[in-house]
Amino acid sequence: MKIHKEGHRSIAIAIIIFAIINLVTLFFISAYSPLISWLIFVVTFCLLLFIFSFFRIPRRAHTIGEDSLVAPCDGTVVVIEEVQPDEYFKDKRIQLSIFMSPLNVHVNRNPVTGEVVYSQYHPGKYLVAWHPKSSTDNERHSVVYRAGGKEVLVKQIAGALAKRIVNYLKPGDKVEQGSEMGFIKFGSRVDLLLPLDTKIDVQINQKVKGGVTVLGKW
Known part of the structure; x- marks a missing residue:
């Protein structure tokens, strides 16, 4: 370790x-x-x-798969629902949210291998991470990956304790699945916005491991 x-x-x-x-x-x-x-x-x-x-x-064997979407962080799945995005996308998406407690590993990892086409920091509030409006009102950093003709948005969201979001990516970067995308200090949440045809392989309240657990496939 x-x-x-x-x-x-x-x-x-x-x-x-x-x-x-x-x-x-x-x-x-x-x-x-x-x-x-x-x-x-x-x-x-x-x-x-x-x-x-x-x-x-921690030392881990990361999951690699062109048709697989792996968890970008450790935590608990708290949201799986169809939403109308407020950023980047115009069409409806599946939102999958993972809550990270202070006891979880807080390294954030790339869920796919592909190209970064969007990377944007948004200042904001520090509502508790499980608050419904934390996804749109809190401090956050959004990254969109293009992989195999699909696009995935991953949003690092600050919580009541998380006061610093670190993101290493910029548009044009080529990234590998499971490699580091950033870090959130002290309790937070990560949202993913996925294509509607994504086959989700996890359930609400399921524990996931960053770089290991397959969230879905396309």
Whole structure:
């Protein structure tokens, strides 16, 4: 397991804060109240482990298939419905949304092999990720892939805790299925807008793994 590059600064800051808090506790509290001192150590150590865990990149064998659409992130499927898109597409699409809790791996991956034809950042609000309007009102970054004559839009959406969306793609990029597209820090959601003839292979409340779980085929 590796640590994602987006976490290096956050982890360094967390280690410094952990050290300062526990040094202060050691010199000013431990002699008078060792129980409180140990409690502070345990709590801060658990928080430090959480920060390390959040930026983890586990070893995985990624799914590769020209006719397969793989999950761009870890999480839980919370929406599968037909919608009228508010961006890029004019025709109706299937929206498939994946909620990412703070405990999930937060690396975002390309769901298909193809060409990036659209990449756009949108500032916005920070509604909770499961809010119905988070898809259109929250801070987000949208990418459209063209693969085998089909187009897929993937939308990284900030949540109440997610304050930074990172996206590495620009129009014209050629990408491989399963390679990194970006990262969202601390709790979020990813929406996919798919052609109506996509055969969906997952269900509501199903757990999925980024780069591994096949969401659908065409």
